[in-house]
Amino acid sequence: MKKILVIFTVLLSLVSSAQPVSLSKNIRKTMDRIDTNTIRSHIAYLADDKLKGRLPGTEGYQMAVDYVVDQYKKIGLAPGGDNGSYLQNLVIRRSVLVNSSASAILTDFSGNADTLEFLKHFIPIPHPIKTGTGAAGQLAFAGYGIEIPGGYSDYKNIDANGKILIIVSGAPDRMHSTLTAHFSNLGNKINTAYKKGAIGVILINLNPRPGANNSPTIQTNVAMNPEKTEAYGRGFTGNLAVAVNSNRAMLSRFFLQSRKKVETVLTDIKQGIPSSFELSLRLSVFYETKHTDFASQNVVALIPGADKTLKNEYVVHSAHLDHVGIGRVVNGDSIYNGAHDNASGVASLLEIARIYKNSGAKPKRSILIVMVTGEEMGLIGSSYFAANPTVPKGAIVANVNTDMPTVIAPLLSIVPLGAEHSTIMKHVQFAAIQLGLEVEKDPEPTENRFVRSDQYSFVMNGIPALHIKYGTKTNVPGFDLVAFVKQWRAKYYHQSADGMDGIFDFAAAKVYVQLNFLVSYSIAQTTERPSWNKDDLFGK
Ligand SMILES: [Zn+2]
Structure with missing residues (x-):
């Protein structure tokens, strides 16, 4: 039978x-x-x-x-x-950080407060919805900020609710390159943090490109509905109160009063061992964003x-x-x-x-x-x-x-x-x-080309896609x-x-x-x- x-x-x-x-x-x-x-x-x-x-x-x-x-x-x-x-109307918003408005204060468990320096210690990502935005909360280290259904998760040992999460760039080794690109995509990490109840993120780029100058223009772009209530893009779309870029030196500073070593923790997560933990530090951040809007269109025909x-x-x-x-x-x-x-x-x-x-x-x-x-x-x-x-x-x-x-x-x-x-x-x-x-198979899998053009927007909405x-x-x-x-x-x-x-x-x-x-x-x-x-x- x-x-x-x-x-x-x-x-x-x-x-x-x-x-x-x-x-x-x-x-x-x-x-x-x-x-x-x-x-x-x-x-x-x-x-x-x-x-x-x-x-x-x-x-x-x-x-x-x-x-x-x-x-x-x-x-x-x-x-x-x-x-x-034939037109789908939308709004494109250019968001530029008001550099002079950026402020951040780091407070330790005994109440000692340090004012952080814009550019040297932190660079806010412009908020695409709010002109003025701020958050204050306890910090937690959340590894890569990745949660893979049925697999690796940086959220196993922490309660992200109401916290500001410190997240490093990249993904664990030994993941299929397309998935690495998908899960290490910034927008994906920010959305996961939001779903976990975080109010903000501090993003640590472990492989920064040189070139920041003294008065940079910090700028991002999103698409919005004509009513300007929702933002769309692959980066920060304004669901969190604050998103801030920072650096390796600050990561060491955040770890200072914990018993953890930065090197050990980074090696562990690279090998797929989640190492998230909550810090006895609080951060308060505030910054302003200037928005410039203009109309644009997708052009659509039907067969x-x-x-x-x-x-x-x-x-x-x-x-x-x-x-x-x-x-x-x-x-x-x-x-x-x-x-x-x-x-x-x-x-x-x-x-x-x-x-x-x-x-x-x-x-x-x-x-x-x-x-x-x-x-x-x-x-x-x-x-x-x-x-x-x-x-x-x-x-x-x-x-x-x-x-x-x-x-x-x-x-x-x-x-x-x-x-x-x-x-x-x-x-x-x-x-x-x-x-x-x-x-043929992709000859350049490390180039992550699958997530680098418009098909990725459809993938993010659950639609099978091809390029x-x-x-x-x-x-x-x-x-x-x-x-x-x-x-x-x-x-x-x-x-x-x-x-x-x-x-x-x-x-x-x-x-x-x-x-x-x-x-x-x-x-x-x-x-x-x-x-x-x-x-x-x-x-x-
Ligand atoms: Zn192109």
């Missing part, structure tokens, strides 16, 4: 996973007809000097918004934004699904429309055009939409094409969209993000960032087979694609050199369009909704 059951189960799983999505003649024809000149012309417009680097809040960004809306209309896409428009049930679910294609604007002059050029980053991604999404529209593909699930603002400001446009989508939140089944595909050489193999965490991998494999592409990067395969003997991309990055990435006169392989850009189309189409056609792999920590 058992044997029969096993065989039956195997058969069932074969049936459920072996139903490749069929592609009509029209779809194949339309995929073939994608015009590399059109891809080039999208990039050329968006990367033109007159758009001045597409910085949110500038005329250049609005020109990019207008271009996308115009293209959506030309392709014949339905609006997917607010109130029947309605055809299945009467599945059409109420959505596959989201995303690409950031913004770039960094005008900056340091290099070789007489101060405009950071962002041709690859991410005009090429926006062009890619426009052509994916065109395949859906022109082929009459009629996907079962609906498709959203979302160009987001503020990626370069800290993934804030996508943070806002993922938390407040223009469709019911639970109805988004997957995100396929496109950020700087780096189309500078023939595309022969791919690295599907994030796919190994969910059933999206099946759809990637289907798409790769159709195009004769090889699927396809280039693999290492090349058809030129002796050619080192990885080294080539590395050199390219050094010269072009976030440089004014990233313009139309850079290196492009538009045939590869076309393959990239086909690939991402096939992934979302496969997801849209498959009744089984994408899910995180069993026990995957992103799904918890």
Whole structure:
């Protein structure tokens, strides 16, 4: 009986996973007809000097918004934004610390009070909601400030309620690199502290970069709802009363009256031994923040699904429309055009939409094409969209993000960032087979690329996500694609050199369009909704 059951189960799983999505003649024809000149012309417009680097809040960004809306209309896409428009309106808030207002007093158990020095001892993180904010409470050392469901937790031995937590940068060794990046992400640590009842955090960067000067501008960015009641981003969004950066020397000072040694404790947590404890010290902090607000937009189009049930679910294609604007002059050029980053991604999404529209593909699930603002400001446009989508939140089944595909050489193999965490991998494999592409493992796992672009905003909201990067395969003997991309990055990435006169392989850009189309189409056609792999920590 058992044997029969096993065989039956195997058969069932074969049936459920072996139903490749069929592609009509029209779809194949339309995929073939994608015009590399059109891809080039999208990039050329968006990367033109007159758009001045597409910085949110500038005329250049609005020109990019207008271009996308115009293209959506030309392709014949339905609006997917607010109130029947193509736009999702949001507010971007720049928060700047009023340096002169920053004050902090450290008091020990016998009541001796020390005034701490701004910059030398502490640097408050601007509060994105309140102009004046303060907190006073007992300190507790909370290690990395990480709590992994069913695993390592810095919160085992302390009661964080009402306390200000001292948290060091990083994560324990021996964690999968993507998870390390996820759990050591600042916003994640702050949110965990908030959920544990803390009123503030002191963040100790164990590997600080040099370069603080005497009167620095301490600045952060968030996206907000138009009513300005909630902030969204991957950093401090204002849930705690205070958040403060500090340093290794202060960590030693905090430990002084405890019986613990900094070195021992840091070694222990690195090895995965939680070592949190409460200190007999109190800290009171106060500071002011100046806010500057401006309007910005995500630009959203809809391809309605055809299945009467599945059409109420959505596959989201995303690409950031913004770039960094005008900056340091290099070789007489101060405009950071962002041709690859991410005009090429926006062009890619426009052509994916065109395949859906022109082929009459009629996907079962609906498709959203979302160009987001503020990626370069800290993934804030996508943070806002993922938390407040223009469709019911639970109805988004997957995100396929496109950020700087780096189309500078023939595309022969791919690295599907994030796919190994969910059933999206099946759809990637289907798409790769159709195009004769090889699927590779991430060659640079320590770069933490999965958490570094807009797909991470969707992951933070529980949505399985994907971001396809280039693999290492090349058809030129002796050619080192990885080294080539590395050199390219050094010269072009976030440089004014990233313009139309850079290196492009538009045939590869076309393959990239086909690939991402096939992934979302496969997801849209498959009744089984994408899910995180069993026990995957992103799904918890
Ligand atoms: Zn980018």
